[in-house]
Every structure is written in C-alpha cells, then in structure tokens.
Amino acid sequence: MRTDISNWKPLTVREINEIFSDIPIRWCIAGGWALDLHLGKQTREHSDVDVIITREEQFIAYEHLIRDWTLYRAEDGKLSLWEDGVYLNTTNDVWVSKNDESPWAFQLMIIDTEDYWWTYKRDKSIRRPIADMMLKTDEGIPYLRPEIQLLHKAGGSNVREKDYRDFQTMLPSLLEQEKEWLKSSLNRQFPEGHDWLKFL
Known part of the structure; x- marks a missing residue:
C-alpha cells in the first residue's frame, strides 16, 4: 500500500x-x-x-x-x-x-x-x-465535453477554488445548449439551488 x-x-x-x-x-x-x-x-x-x-x-x-x-x-x-x-x-x-x-x-x-x-x-x-x-x-x-466536466466539478461536496476558476474561464466559450444542459443537471442534483446557477 x-x-x-x-x-x-x-x-x-x-x-x-x-x-x-x-x-x-x-x-x-x-x-x-x-x-x-x-x-x-x-x-x-x-x-x-x-x-x-x-x-x-x-x-x-x-x-x-x-x-x-x-x-x-x-x-x-x-x-x-x-x-x-x-x-x-x-x-x-x-x-x-x-x-x-x-x-x-x-x-x-x-x-x-x-x-x-x-x-x-x-x-x-x-x-x-x-x-x-x-x-x-x-x-x-x-x-x-466541457459541460459534463463542469458538472463533476460543481457536483462534489466541496467545490474547490480551482473548480470555480475553471468554470469562470470556460463560461464565455460555452454554447447555449451546453449551458442549458449544465443548468438542468445542476437543478436536478441540487433542487435547493447551487452557486453556479446564477451565471447560467
């Protein structure tokens, strides 16, 4: 080990x-x-x-x-x-x-x-x-795909600072359908809300 x-x-x-x-x-x-x-x-x-x-x-x-x-x-x-x-x-x-x-x-x-x-x-x-x-x-x-990778970064119990920075770096390049998929997935996993949703 x-x-x-x-x-x-x-x-x-x-x-x-x-x-x-x-x-x-x-x-x-x-x-x-x-x-x-x-x-x-x-x-x-x-x-x-x-x-x-x-x-x-x-x-x-x-x-x-x-x-x-x-x-x-x-x-x-x-x-x-x-x-x-x-x-x-x-x-x-x-x-x-x-x-x-x-x-x-x-x-x-x-x-x-x-x-x-x-x-x-x-x-x-x-x-x-x-x-x-x-x-x-x-x-x-x-x-x-970026939206799937970002879901993994957003979906953990502890969202690290580098994950948030990665999200902000990627945001301007995400297509509308990629944003929509990420938004829908975050809403499904976090019905009580998620910090990243306001940017999507």
Whole structure:
C-alpha cells in the first residue's frame, strides 16, 4: 500500500494519447486538461492528468497497461495494488505509476455505463449517450465535453477554488445548449439551488 499521494510527475496529454491509442477501448482525457483541450490552450498548471475509461472495458485496459505500469486502486482513502483478475465493482479511481516507488504518472477514472448510456454517479437520473460524451481535438485526442466536466466539478461536496476558476474561464466559450444542459443537471442534483446557477 502506498501513501505518497503528492508524489506526482504526470505524463503529457500527447504521451497519454500515444499510450491509449493502442488500446481498443473507449477513453478520453478528463479533468482540467479536458477543459484546456476544448479551449485549445493551457489556462493553468495541472498537478495530474485524468483518463476516463468505462467499467465494462476495465480488463482490456488492465491487460494493456500492466505490461509497462503498476496500477493501484484508490478506495476509502487507501491505495492498494490492483491485482490480476480482480474486477473493480465499486472502485472509481486507479492511480498509475511505473513501479512501486516512481511518481504517479496518470489516473484512471472508471465510469459506469449501461446500454450505450453514461450515468452520473452522484445522481443516477442524469444520463448521456456514451457517444455524445466526448469531443476530439484537431489532433484527434478525445476529451470529456466541457459541460459534463463542469458538472463533476460543481457536483462534489466541496467545490474547490480551482473548480470555480475553471468554470469562470470556460463560461464565455460555452454554447447555449451546453449551458442549458449544465443548468438542468445542476437543478436536478441540487433542487435547493447551487452557486453556479446564477451565471447560467
């Protein structure tokens, strides 16, 4: 079990693309990098890099990554080795490094899907077709749609200052339908209201 949670030396987005382009699964860049890819420029420093995969394709990802990487499941505040053949039913995050002493290189975010639909883990009534979740850069790098990424940033129990700044940075570039989807989703998750709604 590892406890060095701040020991990060993240790969670049291009390096991630090189790795995952050879794995026959649906994947995309998430987190702050997804928003920067949408804008076509880096707006702030990023301490890590997140990659989304689907739960149903986790074994395919595992079989390819384990050849060159060490994978740790993150659950209940602990990091433990993801061992061969163990299906992750409830784990949503996997941290990846070259070996058990090297810095963390990237993080896998495992999402739940059913019948070609993605389901938001914090409110199962919020869904989206999997095929409609991702966009691509001109270079062909897939990334999570900005309105979906912003919902994840807004929907946590503790909205961080960097999440609010990301929202403000993205707001001028969001299309009306993207704003409407985010507004509708926030209203559904937070019927009592949310601080970001006044901007949408």
